[in-house]
Amino acid sequence: MANEYSSFQLLANGILKENPIFKLALSMCPAVGISTTVSNGVMLGIAVLFVQVFSSVTISALKNFIHPRIRIPTYTLTIATWVTVIDLSLAAFFPGAYAKMGIFVKIIVAFAIITMRLEMFACKEDVSDSFWDGLGMGLGFMVGMVVIGFVRELLGSGAVFGYDVLGFKPLLFFILPSAGFFVVGLMMAFFNWIEAVYAARKREVKQ
Amino acid sequence: MSNILTIIFRLTLSCLIAGTVMGTTFVFTNKAKKANEHAREEKVVYSLLGYSAENPIPESMGLYEVFRYVITDAGQSSIGYLVPAGAGDHSEGFTFVRIDLEGKYMDSNPVTISHEKVREQKDRDVAIAAAIGGGKDIRFADHTIIVTDSGSRLAYLLSGKFPGFKTSIHIMMALDPTYSVLGLEIMEHEEDPGLGAEIEQDYFKNQFKHKPFETIKSIEVAKAPLPPEYFDAMEGKVDEEAAIEVMKQYRDQDIYALTGATISSAAVSNGVRSMTKKFAYRLDILDRVIKEQQLQVPF
Amino acid sequence: MAGLLNVSVSPHVRSSESVEKIMWTVVACLVPPLLLSVFVFGIQVLLIAGVSVISCMAVEAISQKALGRPVTVKDGSAALTGMLMAFVIPPGVSFLLPILGAVMAIYIGKHLLGGIGYNIFNPALLGRAFLLATFPVAMTTAWLVPLTDGAIFSYFNSGVDAVTTATPLAVMKEQGMDAFRQQFGAPSEIYASFFLGWRPGCIGETSGLLIVLGGLYLMWRRYITWHIPVSLLGTIGLLTWVFGGETLFTGDPLLAILTGGALLGAFYMATDYVTSPSSKTGQMVYGAGIGALTVLIRLKGGYPEGICYAILLMNPLSTVLDNWFKPKRFAPPIGGEK
Numbered sequence: 112m113a114n115e116y117s118s119f120q121l122l123a124n125g126i127l128k129e130n131p132i133f134k135l136a137l138s139m140c141p142a143v144g145i146s147t148t149v150s151n152g153v154m155l156g157i158a159v160l161f162v163q164v165f166s167s168v169t170i171s172a173l174k175n176f177i178h179p180r181i182r183i184p185t186y187t188l189t190i191a192t193w194v195t196v197i198d199l200s201l202a203a204f205f206p207g208a209y210a211k212m213g214i215f216v217k218i219i220v221a222f223a224i225i226t227m228r229l230e231m232f233a234c235k236e237d238v239s240d241s242f243w244d245g246l247g248m249g250l251g252f253m254v255g256m257v258v259i260g261f262v263r264e265l266l267g268s269g270a271v272f273g274y275d276v277l278g279f280k281p282l283l284f285f286i287l288p289s290a291g292f293f294v295v296g297l298m299m300a301f302f303n304w305i306e307a308v309y310a311a312r313k314r315e316v317k318q
Numbered sequence: 319m320s321n322i323l324t325i326i327f328r329l330t331l332s333c334l335i336a337g338t339v340m341g342t343t344f345v346f347t348n349k350a351k352k353a354n355e356h357a358r359e360e361k362v363v364y365s366l367l368g369y370s371a372e373n374p375i376p377e378s379m380g381l382y383e384v385f386r387y388v389i390t391d392a393g394q395s396s397i398g399y400l401v402p403a404g405a406g407d408h409s410e411g412f413t414f415v416r417i418d419l420e421g422k423y424m425d426s427n428p429v430t431i432s433h434e435k436v437r438e439q440k441d442r443d444v445a446i447a448a449a450i451g452g453g454k455d456i457r458f459a460d461h462t463i464i465v466t467d468s469g470s471r472l473a474y475l476l477s478g479k480f481p482g483f484k485t486s487i488h489i490m491m492a493l494d495p496t497y498s499v500l501g502l503e504i505m506e507h508e509e510d511p512g513l514g515a516e517i518e519q520d521y522f523k524n525q526f527k528h529k530p531f532e533t534i535k536s537i538e539v540a541k542a543p544l545p546p547e548y549f550d551a552m553e554g555k556v557d558e559e560a561a562i563e564v565m566k567q568y569r570d571q572d573i574y575a576l577t578g579a580t581i582s583s584a585a586v587s588n589g590v591r592s593m594t595k596k597f598a599y600r601l602d603i604l605d606r607v608i609k610e611q612q613l614q615v616p617f
Numbered sequence: 618m619a620g621l622l623n624v625s626v627s628p629h630v631r632s633s634e635s636v637e638k639i640m641w642t643v644v645a646c647l648v649p650p651l652l653l654s655v656f657v658f659g660i661q662v663l664l665i666a667g668v669s670v671i672s673c674m675a676v677e678a679i680s681q682k683a684l685g686r687p688v689t690v691k692d693g694s695a696a697l698t699g700m701l702m703a704f705v706i707p708p709g710v711s712f713l714l715p716i717l718g719a720v721m722a723i724y725i726g727k728h729l730l731g732g733i734g735y736n737i738f739n740p741a742l743l744g745r746a747f748l749l750a751t752f753p754v755a756m757t758t759a760w761l762v763p764l765t766d767g768a769i770f771s772y773f774n775s776g777v778d779a780v781t782t783a784t785p786l787a788v789m790k791e792q793g794m795d796a797f798r799q800q801f802g803a804p805s806e807i808y809a810s811f812f813l814g815w816r817p818g819c820i821g822e823t824s825g826l827l828i829v830l831g832g833l834y835l836m837w838r839r840y841i842t843w844h845i846p847v848s849l850l851g852t853i854g855l856l857t858w859v860f861g862g863e864t865l866f867t868g869d870p871l872l873a874i875l876t877g878g879a880l881l882g883a884f885y886m887a888t889d890y891v892t893s894p895s896s897k898t899g900q901m902v903y904g905a906g907i908g909a910l911t912v913l914i915r916l917k918g919g920y921p922e923g924i925c926y927a928i929l930l931m932n933p934l935s936t937v938l939d940n941w942f943k944p945k946r947f948a949p950p951i952g953g954e955k
Contacts, residue, residue, distance in 0.1 A: 178325050185332055192336040196343045203347035206354040282717075283512040284751035293725075483919065510919075512753045578754040580791060 118243040125247025132255030132295065133302045137224040142259060143291030145215045149272050152260030154208045156253025158197050158216050160246070163225050165193045167233040167245030174234050186229045187220070194219045224248060259294050356437070363475055366492040366501040367465065378468045382617050383461055385442065386600070389416065390455040396424055398456070399604055400436075400446060401615050403428065412436065413613060414449055421603045423611055462597070464617045471495045471617060476597055480589035482507055483514045483581045487589065497531035497598045502590065514582030522583070524552035525573050526590060528565060534594050539575040539584045548574075639840050640693030643885070646831035647700050653814050653824045657763045658708035659772035662820050666703035669715035673699030676723040684728060694733070698722055701741035701885060704821025705878060705925065706748060709759030709772070709781060714752060718744035738932045739892045742925050749925075760784050760817040782817045785876045786921040794863075804872050811875040822878040832884030844900040845893060846883040850874050852908025860916060879911070882924040892932040899938035906931045 116124070131137050138159075146152045166189050170177070177185050198216045201209045209216070219225070228248050233241040264270055267285030269277035284290050369375045387398040396418045404410030412431060416424040431445040439458055446456055463475040472495070479488040487507040492500035504518040516522055521544065529537070550556050551564035575583040608615055654662045677695035681688045702718055722744030727736045749756045761772055762782045789797045801807050801816070810816065814824030821828075835841045854870035861868025874880065887893060887907055894903050907927045914923020 176328065178328050180321075181325055181329060184329070188332055188336050192339050195340045199340075199343045199347040199351070203350035203354065206351070206358060210358075280512075282751045283753065284747060286511055287750055289750070510753065513757070578757045 116240075118239070121240060121243040122247040122250070125244065125249070125251040126254055127251075129248075130251040130255055130302075131224040131248060132252060132259070133299050135224065135227075136299070137227065138222045138252065139292075139295065141215045141218060141222075142256060142295055143288055145212050146256050146259040146263060146291060146294075147267065147286045148264040148270075149257055149260040150208070151212055152256030153253065154201075154205070155212055155215055156249070156256045158201065159219055159222065159225070159252045160249030161197050162190065162193045162219050162222075163228065163249040163252075164242060164245040165196075166190050166225055166229060167241040168238055169193075170229045170233040171236060171238045171241035177234070182230075182234065183226075186226055189229075190222075190225055191220050224252065255298075258298060259291065262294050262298075263290060362490055362503050362505070363463065363492075366475065366490065366503060367473055368501075376467070379472065380466045380616060382464045382466070382615075383436065384464060384604075385436075385461045386459040387414075387446065388457045388459050389450075390457075391453070395419060397459075397600075398446070398450075400429060400442070401604075401608075401613075402617075404614055404616065410614075413615070414446055415604070415607060415611075415613065416450070417603060417607055421606075423607045426611065426613060462601075466617050473500055474597070474601070476593060477505070478589070478593045479506075480585065480592070482509055482517075482585045483579070484508050484510070487517070487582075487585060489586070489589065489593075491526070491590065491593070493594065493597070497534070497594055499526045499529050499534060499590070499594070502526045504586075509579070509582045513576070513579040516576045516579060517582055517586050520554065521549050521552045522573075522576055522586075524565075525568070526587075527552075528569060530569065531594065531598065533570050534591055537587050537591050538572045539580065539587050540572040541575050541580060543577075544574040636694070637692045640697050642838065642840065643835065644693055644697050644700055646834055647697075647704065647821065647885070649831065650704070650814075650821050650824050650827040651700075653827055654708070654820050655769055657814055657823060658761045658820065659764060660769045661712070661772055662708050664712050665706070665708070665710065665715060665820065666700065668712045669703035669719065670696050670699035672716045672719035673702065673723050676719045677727075680724045680728045686728075686732070689733065695723060698727070698740045698744075701821075702744045704881060704885075705741065705745045705819050707756060707759040707761075707818075708820050709761045710752070710755045714748055714755065715744075717751070718748045721747040734891055736891055738929055739886055739889050742886060742929050745925055746929060757787075762817060763815045763823075765815065784817050784921065785811070786915065789876075790915075790921045804869050808871060808875060811872075816876075818876075819878060819881075822881045825875050825880050828880045828884055832880075835884070841884070841888040842897070842900070844897055845887050845904040848901045848904030849883045849887055849908045849911075850879060852905045853879055853911055856909060856912040857915075860912070873912075873915075877915070877922040878924045882907070882911075882928060886924075886928050887931075892935060894935040894938040894942070896939055896942045896944060898942040899935070902942070903931055903935055903938055906934065 125131070129135055132139070132142050141155055145155050166186070169189050170186060194217065197219075198213075201216060202213065228244060232244045236244070261271065263285045264272075265277070266282045267280065267287075267290070269275060269280045285294070363381070364370060364375055367375070382402050384402075385400040387400065389396050389398050396416050399415045399417070400412050401415060402410075403413045412429040413426050414429050415426045418424050427449040429445050429449040431442065435441040435445075443456060443458065447454070450456075460476070460478060464471065465473040465475065474493045474495075474497075475490065476493070477488070477490040479486040481487075485508045487509070488505040489502060490505055491502045494500050502523045504523060507515070507517065509515045509517060526534075545568075547564050548568055551561040554561065556564070573583060573587045607613075651662070651666055673695045674690050678688055678690045681690075699715070699719065702722055703715060706714065706718070722740040726738055726740040726743035727733065730737050758781055760782050764772075783791075785797065785801055788800055798804075802810075807816075811823075812825040814826070816823055832841070832846060836843060853873055857868040857873035858870040859866055859868065861870075861873060878886075883904075887904060894900050907924070910927035910930055911922075911924045914920060914926060920926070
């Protein structure tokens, strides 16, 4: 089954048009809980990226084998397998980061974004399209986490990537979980605003 | 019917494949994970003793782990210590010494367990139960590392936890043979950010450094502003010799409480005080028993 | 068409009262406690309150302009928010704090979370909660020792660290009743001094007398009703009496009402029109809920004083309470009785 999109379009779709955090507002729990620093955001983003890509490719490759009546249990099983693999690997090879975010890696099993992409995309399209779609979604999630992490780390601990850049801690509020919602909300508003301005300009050009 | 059979067959097959993938990963990563956990603890141990990757621990030093157990046998409680046996090359296994609550020696049994496996609580419990005979309830209490250099004792490393303002605070600290504090590290805590969470900052935890046992025994927190030169010395903002000089002046003082977090500060200083006092009391008993019974230990 | 009367929709009741008048009256009622606070904590209190009021009004004007809504700074609601926010922060903080608090309270708390008349949370308390989360050390330690000699300039430009103290509730919570008696005297002796205002605390919460007088004036003008304050303070008193002592029924209800921000919260914060229920039964339940949460936080929680969070927690419930306690309809339902 071929679709009309190129691989680049699929990639860009996940990062911009259907960004999991800022547009679909899915998987907000980790976006709020873990995104206190840029490096935390990157780590969880990588974990989600791998799980999304592996699961999409697995489901797409096995789509003829999966019985339609039991597709959701099969998706869950697939995601759980890949999450376990990522969880064990992170624990083994990145113990420092894992100590901080271990619990959130396990929660990836329940991420709506991954199941949604499997149900909506991977079970109908071929392997390479699913790969690009999964990559786009994973990268979109990672970009979201990094942006939120950047804002919160800069404002909350006055640092970027763990390096002290401001020399003081401006607003401690931003490393608290409640501030995660604030940053996500303000970012959403910002992206919607940009989109509205862009759309308005496009309309003007047409007229 | 055949539909159901297909579903069952495919689900079973999926589960088997998933299980194989997960199992393979586990096998590949488990060893690295164990090694990492141990390495993290070891890093803290070395930094508390003043060693690091650039300044490695000398060959002549030995680290010996002592595990304390509480044993209940027909309603009677006693304390058991699992200590390494022999001269210290880890070849002669371990000895399990039992001491009653009055501090009298009860018995000792050799325990056969390898040096690597002793760190696993499950393996250790099984080995001890086998050595002292069944029917007894054994419960792991805590473990201490005794550090020696060419046979003489250099330091004790103990870990423990106590209630903080919100949940438990888990610390690790190093004592010298006179039970003065060599260093303190906060391993885990969930105190409030910006308030109680400041206990992990150098300017708080280094206040305990080099305090003698006499001071620690009755240490309290003082609600006074931290003197700026003391702050600089603990945060490493002045050179090392000057810092030692400044810290010497405050050696017998109480702990300066963190602003706005008196309860967390008091929790840490109370925890350190009771851990040190209890440890000193227990180790004196263990040492006396080892001496009386002429047990072979490497420390 | 031209000859027709210009008919507008109801209500047609004319009144000399307007939002503007009510708001500025409430602000005026808050001036006496502020002036007393100057005598208790020094002249810098005026600076904090001024910065708070001006920045709240400025943020209101800017955000209304930016959001394309009509600018209504003159109606006094922003000034009232600024005044109330200054009343619930410690007197020893930097005057820069209220500016940040104003952005949070007015822009996010009021205009983004609903807009004028529809905001979910009390903006002044939201500003305080934000400041408490952001500057926990300043907001929990910058309490000043009350001045008794009228030397109102003595804290101005002095290092705050040297003169801070602890609030009565914090002493009671962290060090126990014995330390409290040692520092402030036996409860019976201190009722008077607490009621008049000579105790450490937030800028506006110290003088019970002036707050009660202002509240009674507002009730006399029918700007607020007795339901919320009475049920709130009654619940605090009752629950503290039952659970506040070492054994049951030995707590000190009067002390519980006089310490902390109970009176200020009861008369000025919980009675905010927008964020409290409008039905009378709903108001009673709302007040009782705030009182119960306050006592729960005071006795079992991490903070010494809980009324700020108690009000914020009950705010979103006010619409639910209004739904539960709808006034009875006198007309039969449409379509007849079933």
